[in-house]
Amino acid sequence: MSLFVIVFYGLLIAVSCLTASYRRHDVFMATFSLTLICFLIGLIGGEPWLKRIAIGIGIFLAAGGIAYSFRKFLSLLLPRDAARLIRTAPLTASFGLFVILVYLVAAIFAPIIAPYGEADVIAGAYAPADEKMLLGGDQLGRDLFSRIIYGARNTVGIALLTTGIAFFVGSLLGLMAATLGGWVDQICGRIADTLMAIPQLIFALLLLSILGTNVVNLILVIALLYSPLVFRLARAVAGNIVVMDYIEAAKLRGEKTWYLIVREILPNATAPLVAEFGLRFCFVFLAISALSFLGLGIQPPTADWGSMVRDNSTLISFSQGTPLIPAAAIALLTVAVNFVVDWLLHISSGLKE
Amino acid sequence: MNETVMNEKKAVSEKAISAEEKSARLLLKIRGLRIEGRVDDSWLEIVHGVDLDLRRGEVLGLIGESGAGKSTIGLAAMGFTRDGCRISGGTIEFDGMELTSSPEEDLRMLRGARIAYVAQSAAASFNPAHRLIDQHTAAPVQHKIKTRRESEEDAMELYRRLRLPNPGEIGFRYPHQVSGGQLQRAMTAMAMSCRPDLIIFDEPTTALDVTTQIEVLAAIRDIVDQFDTAALYITHDLAVVAQMADRIKVLLKGDEVEEADTRSMLEAPREEYTRSLWAVRSFQRHQKPVPPADETPVIEVRNVSAAYGPVLVLDDVSFSIHRGRTVAVVGESGSGKSTAARCITGLLPPLSGEVLYNGTPLARHFRDRSKDQLRQAQMIYQMADTALNPKKRIGEIIGRPVSFYGGLRGAELKKRVDELLDQIELEPSQYYHRYPSELSGGQKQRVGIARALAAEPEFIICDEVTSALDQIVAEGILKLLDRLQNDLDLAYMFITHDLATVRAIADHVVVMKEGKVVEAGPKEDMFRPPHHAYTDLLLSSVPEMDPDWLDDLLAKRGVDNIGEAAQQKSAL
Numbered sequence: 033m034s035l036f037v038i039v040f041y042g043l044l045i046a047v048s049c050l051t052a053s054y055r056r057h058d059v060f061m062a063t064f065s066l067t068l069i070c071f072l073i074g075l076i077g078g079e080p081w082l083k084r085i086a087i088g089i090g091i092f093l094a095a096g097g098i099a100y101s102f103r104k105f106l107s108l109l110l111p112r113d114a115a116r117l118i119r120t121a122p123l124t125a126s127f128g129l130f131v132i133l134v135y136l137v138a139a140i141f142a143p144i145i146a147p148y149g150e151a152d153v154i155a156g157a158y159a160p161a162d163e164k165m166l167l168g169g170d171q172l173g174r175d176l177f178s179r180i181i182y183g184a185r186n187t188v189g190i191a192l193l194t195t196g197i198a199f200f201v202g203s204l205l206g207l208m209a210a211t212l213g214g215w216v217d218q219i220c221g222r223i224a225d226t227l228m229a230i231p232q233l234i235f236a237l238l239l240l241s242i243l244g245t246n247v248v249n250l251i252l253v254i255a256l257l258y259s260p261l262v263f264r265l266a267r268a269v270a271g272n273i274v275v276m277d278y279i280e281a282a283k284l285r286g287e288k289t290w291y292l293i294v295r296e297i298l299p300n301a302t303a304p305l306v307a308e309f310g311l312r313f314c315f316v317f318l319a320i321s322a323l324s325f326l327g328l329g330i331q332p333p334t335a336d337w338g339s340m341v342r343d344n345s346t347l348i349s350f351s352q353g354t355p356l357i358p359a360a361a362i363a364l365l366t367v368a369v370n371f372v373v374d375w376l377l378h379i380s381s382g383l384k385e
Numbered sequence: 386m387n388e389t390v391m392n393e394k395k396a397v398s399e400k401a402i403s404a405e406e407k408s409a410r411l412l413l414k415i416r417g418l419r420i421e422g423r424v425d426d427s428w429l430e431i432v433h434g435v436d437l438d439l440r441r442g443e444v445l446g447l448i449g450e451s452g453a454g455k456s457t458i459g460l461a462a463m464g465f466t467r468d469g470c471r472i473s474g475g476t477i478e479f480d481g482m483e484l485t486s487s488p489e490e491d492l493r494m495l496r497g498a499r500i501a502y503v504a505q506s507a508a509a510s511f512n513p514a515h516r517l518i519d520q521h522t523a524a525p526v527q528h529k530i531k532t533r534r535e536s537e538e539d540a541m542e543l544y545r546r547l548r549l550p551n552p553g554e555i556g557f558r559y560p561h562q563v564s565g566g567q568l569q570r571a572m573t574a575m576a577m578s579c580r581p582d583l584i585i586f587d588e589p590t591t592a593l594d595v596t597t598q599i600e601v602l603a604a605i606r607d608i609v610d611q612f613d614t615a616a617l618y619i620t621h622d623l624a625v626v627a628q629m630a631d632r633i634k635v636l637l638k639g640d641e642v643e644e645a646d647t648r649s650m651l652e653a654p655r656e657e658y659t660r661s662l663w664a665v666r667s668f669q670r671h672q673k674p675v676p677p678a679d680e681t682p683v684i685e686v687r688n689v690s691a692a693y694g695p696v697l698v699l700d701d702v703s704f705s706i707h708r709g710r711t712v713a714v715v716g717e718s719g720s721g722k723s724t725a726a727r728c729i730t731g732l733l734p735p736l737s738g739e740v741l742y743n744g745t746p747l748a749r750h751f752r753d754r755s756k757d758q759l760r761q762a763q764m765i766y767q768m769a770d771t772a773l774n775p776k777k778r779i780g781e782i783i784g785r786p787v788s789f790y791g792g793l794r795g796a797e798l799k800k801r802v803d804e805l806l807d808q809i810e811l812e813p814s815q816y817y818h819r820y821p822s823e824l825s826g827g828q829k830q831r832v833g834i835a836r837a838l839a840a841e842p843e844f845i846i847c848d849e850v851t852s853a854l855d856q857i858v859a860e861g862i863l864k865l866l867d868r869l870q871n872d873l874d875l876a877y878m879f880i881t882h883d884l885a886t887v888r889a890i891a892d893h894v895v896v897m898k899e900g901k902v903v904e905a906g907p908k909e910d911m912f913r914p915p916h917h918a919y920t921d922l923l924l925s926s927v928p929e930m931d932p933d934w935l936d937d938l939l940a941k942r943g944v945d946n947i948g949e950a951a952q953q954k955s956a957l
Contacts, residue, residue: 276771276774277766277771278771278773278774280732280764281766281772282785283732283751284730284731284732284764285759285785285786285789285790286754286756286759287789296774299774299776299777300774300775300776
């Protein structure tokens, strides 16, 4: 038995014992189950598999460490109220915030960070990774790493704009429908129902093939498809608010509808809407990637993670991981945003501790 | 606590139940209980070392204002604390078992089976998606005390003992299909399902009408007697606790004030604070002289009928409200008193009849009324929590009507808001920038009053403004309203089901039932017999401080002649 195996098992068992003696039962159960599983895998797969598990655990611990330090960092940096909020945030949320921050930096400073331009052909097709090209080349010999960085800018930027439009239209109409009721509610509601009755992806493909594929059309079509969902949420949230006595008091005072919506209802509806924004953002983001994968989204040579997965997909047959890199970029952002959204939902639901 | 008094009492109770050796044993023994609540990042002590003894078959009343720690102590008796609270010291011994150090699994075995809890709002505590009997049987089946079949049969038996109508059938209904009083009794039956040794009643009748309350009280007392169950009865209503408890413990801000058996406590309270609690119900304003017949009333409701869809809820209702006078509209929930208010404000356009303001008819719908007409009639709501926008600061809430109607801006606006805050006895510099969630119930209600005053109205509708508050706070609100009426010559329409409030503040009383005015007249006439049968029922159902009141009433009227049963009779 090599030294690695001995140290590996030794550490696992030591951590199990420590957590058990400190009565952290959930952590103990997790580590000791892992130990038992590792015994089994060690018997079947031998040392290489154990090394992979060790790397996995290492990445997990590193992510936890970053999250922990980042939370501390933010809580010391931010003003008092925000700092208190951050201090009570779970580690997942601070990890999510960190990842989002990294993506934002990548998107904003793309030309500085990326070693090459997004359309520069600098090597042969599918060139392997070397010192010059961190992640190798794509099917035309462009630097994959540079394209991932530029992709952050395009994919995330477009998704943000799209979600923004969908939210503005959807929540405004939703709040109006709830406040005015009657025929405004009926008409808006039925239009939303109709839009939601058609399968989204197919509808998007249909509209884009009619209108032609460019970035403006892409943004407008996806915003149109997602606004009914926001409408429904905004209307449901506002529906619970308009029955409150303070709304009745404002109505009896003779306030205009606009005041009611903006000053009385919206402040009470922001929390669920913000949480929904994060969630929708992921869906829009995935929809754009899906459309790009199908060839109707962002057009070449603009770098975009969805089309990068498609373009490099042949490499999968040669058991190469290249197409998985842009896919991982999508997955990581989605997970990160969802972590933050979960946290926001938790806050807005009023659950403390 | 005086040592000799304790020993005496112990001796007395031991003698009374010496037949059963076991019964003499202490069931619940709390010593030096300290509980802390989390405020931001630090822990604040909210219960400061309370001792409590409870023997088998005994009912102990816990009484105090909101924030006295009554409910917190009640929950701690089950070894439970709310989220954000923790037990930081003391011992809780239940039947020889120490709860503070017991693991969660052991406590779980205890709760429901040996200690049961009856919450304030049965409507909010029952799961609306399940039948009553399914929820009833959950605990006995879970604790493996009874099979489902046995427990269902037992449920029907309990429903019968609690005098619920159709005991064999009512359990198969959903919570929304039974009335509030019935639901509260069903909840008591549920608490009894495992024949616990201890039941904690947390304000079980606070949300109920007086006529419903009385039958729930009678039922609870009866069943506690029958099964010789010990109970902690938590309430802020002194008259209620006088009927229910063998002993009373008075609490103030997490400290014990005094404890004595019910009779001696009522007759001779030792502490100043207890005496002030006892005196609360004494606030009474003299009736103002009846206004001259030819004076134009501020608001006159003339033959108004109104309906929600096909259901007629107001049937030819007429009354008038004069300047500087208070008209109390009395009746139970569903009697149409709030609907009458909605007709006056124009939220519900009446089917027929009209509402006159200073002799001129008002538009049926509030949208068709002028800004000035809207300004003249203001409203104060029952639930201050829902009446104030939680995302606005107090200054904004009160300032909006000032700037909306009066057009004041900037420094003038701030000055006027400060004046209003002074009027409601809240320090402007301290409260201007707060949010409603940072205020107590009584303070929120005061802000609601200030918002109504900010419009400078002639007429204010007070919709059950004190029913969500405990008595000391409610008294403060009533006094404030009275002072404002004298200062500003306001007319009040006071909607309430609490006759003590009517007695305190009204000049003229209108009794409503099922959308009709049953009886109306000046207050002094209304509280003097003979009454209409329904008024009589309402009046006789108001608990009094006399501990024998419920017994006397039951003896006089009979168990089947109170609450809903009596109402049905008076309708016939």
